[in-house]
Amino acid sequence: MAGTPDKQPNAQLTSWFVRSGWSKGELARQVNRRARQLGAHHVSTDTSRVRRWLDGEQPREPIPRILSELFSERFGCVVPVEDLGLRPAHQPPAGGDIDLPWAGPQTVQLINEFSRSDLMLGRRGFLGTSLALSAGPALLEPMQRWLVPSAQAAQPVPIGANRDAGGRPSRLSEEELQLLESTAAMFREWDNQCGGGLRRKAVVGQLHEVTDLLQEQHPEDVTRRLYRITADLAALAGWMSYDVGLQPTAQKYLVLALHAAKEAGDRPLGAFVLSSMSRQMIHLDRPDDALELIHLAQYGARDSAGATTQAMLHALEARAYANMGQVNKCHRAVRMAEDTFADARPEEDPTWISFFTEAELHAENAHSYRDLAYVAGRSPTYASLAQPEMQAAVDGFREDAVHQRAYALNLVGMGTVHLLMREPEQAAHFTEHAIGVAKRVRSERVNTRIRKTTDTAVREFGDVPEVARLAERLSRELPDVAESA
Incomplete structure (x- = not known):
């Protein structure tokens, strides 16, 4: 790690560091943990190294990117490398990672190359060095081209058809195509059951093939x-x-997925991809961007998406409005989600929307009200609206052997609702239960939410015996040690 000859203390990094509440040792551990997760096994940081960064030493890649991601997750907003007073390895053009050609051959080549790099990550180093999260116009403007018809636009071909076009026989049989489609559905079921950490490389490998x-x-x-x-x-x-x-890797895959959905002529699938991008923006405290992506999805699939997909989009619209503090629009979107879901026909839905069950609808609406409570200054009124919805979600997922990650997330959600209602014993009860489920689910998202909820409980109700027991169990059974994806 090389510094500058006349280095000055890094006031920007120091400001973020102080507000994070981390110690130097904790930040060092988090950097090492994320580096191992991303394949940068050469990174070995300690407290003295962190002290030198705060004193003005400029770390080499991938440290700046890792610090950007860690602080972004800590504060729930995008914290660019430059805002930390650090120099990125390069300055990509606006939208450089996502403003890609909307053409079939280029899409295939880009996905092939990106998935190959991802598969080689463990041997070749840190994939994320050249990636940066995009937001605002740099994200939204390229995505709007999803709506522009392709030069060779044609009607979508129904699943099950396998016509011989132009006299060319296909090397792939109908049975082989169906096997590929069912494999994708199987991977989704595994993800819902086991979390993203267990099968991610298998999915990337299948994508590459x-x-x-x-x-x-x-x-x-x-x-x-x-x-x-x-x-x-x-x-x-x-x-x-x-x-x-x-996060940057996730965004790149989702952008490429939207390109592939456009080539498939599948507007509902494209809308689903945009909904995943919207969830990521909500997670990164960019509700305005999330809302724009949802509206783009709703407009693009307005004549082709089934009721289940439309209900899911309305529910995410409510989440975005909640995080923007727009109460009336949030309530209206919740009602639209409920009314539209009443017309759902699950037997006619594609497999990628099968996760959106009645329990998931309750979960989304609960999180919308819970988010409204936070935006409104921890309002007990909105927390009381969230409580029955979250309870319905927990009850719905309890006997669901597949959607175990959703079960864990909603147990944690119930814990946060009880904290908002000043009920620490109940908050600790549900969060403890979530720890038990989390041990079976390999999801850093679940683990992070459990840790944050426990931290809040300890900070506000540390003298409550149930909260103290929760903190002790967390440190014993769910230590902050990342496993490779």
């Missing part, structure tokens, strides 16, 4: 189905990356 197939000649209908499978797998790789905390 499908893009290899797309570089061969196929009839148009087969090509469309392969693009649909590619979009499904890329969206899942993005979601699993998000689940384990790889």
Whole structure:
């Protein structure tokens, strides 16, 4: 790690560090943990190294990117490298990581190369060095081109068709195509059950194999189905990356998934990808961006998405409005989600929306009211609205053997609601239960939410015996040690 000859104390980094509440040792541990998670095994940071950064030493990559991600997650907003007083390895052009050509061959090549790099991460180092999160116009303007018709636009081909276009026989049989489609569905079920950390590399590997197939000649209908499978797998790789905390990687996969969905002519799948991007923006405290992405999804799939997908989009619209403090619009979007879901026909839905059950609808609405409570200064009124919805979600997921991550997340959500209602014993009860589920689910997102809820409980109700027991169990059973994705 090389410093500058006449270095000055880094006031910007010091300001973020002091507000984080971390000690130098804790920040060092978090940097090492994230570096191991991302394959940068050469990184070994200690308290003296952190002290030198605060004194003005400029760390080499991937440290600036790691610090940017850690502080972004800590504060719930995007904290660029430059805002930390650090120099990035390079300054990419605005939208450089996501403003990509909307053309089939380039999409296939980009996904193929990106997935190959991801698969080689453990051996070749840190994939995220060249990536940066995009937000605002740099994100939204390129995504709006999803709506622009392709030069060779054609009607989508129904699943199950396998016509011979132009006299070219397909090397892939109908049975092989169905197997590829069912494999993507199986990976989604595993993700819901086990979290993103266990099967992410398997999904990336399957995605890479499908893009290899797309570089061969196929009839148009087969090509469309392969693009649909590619979009499904890329969206899942993005979601699993998000689940384990790889935010720039997640965004890149989701952008590429949207490109593939466009080539497949599948507007509902594209809307689903945009909804995942919106969730990421809510997580990063960018509700305005989240709302723009949801409105883009709603407009693009207005004539083609089923009731379940439309209900999911309304529920996420409510989340965005809640985080913006727009109470009436939040309530209206919640009602729209409920009314639209009443018309859902699950037997007709694609597999990628199967997660959006009645329990998930209750969960989204609960989180909207919970978020409103925080925005309104920890309002007990909105917390009381969240409580029955969150309870319905917990009850719905309790006997669901597949959606175990959702069960854990809503147990933690129930804990946060009880904290808002000044009920620390109940908060500790539900959060303790979440720890038990989290041990079966490999999800950094779940673990992070448990730690944050426990930290809040200890800070506000540390003298309550149930809270003290929760903190002790957390340190014993769910230590802050990341495992490789």
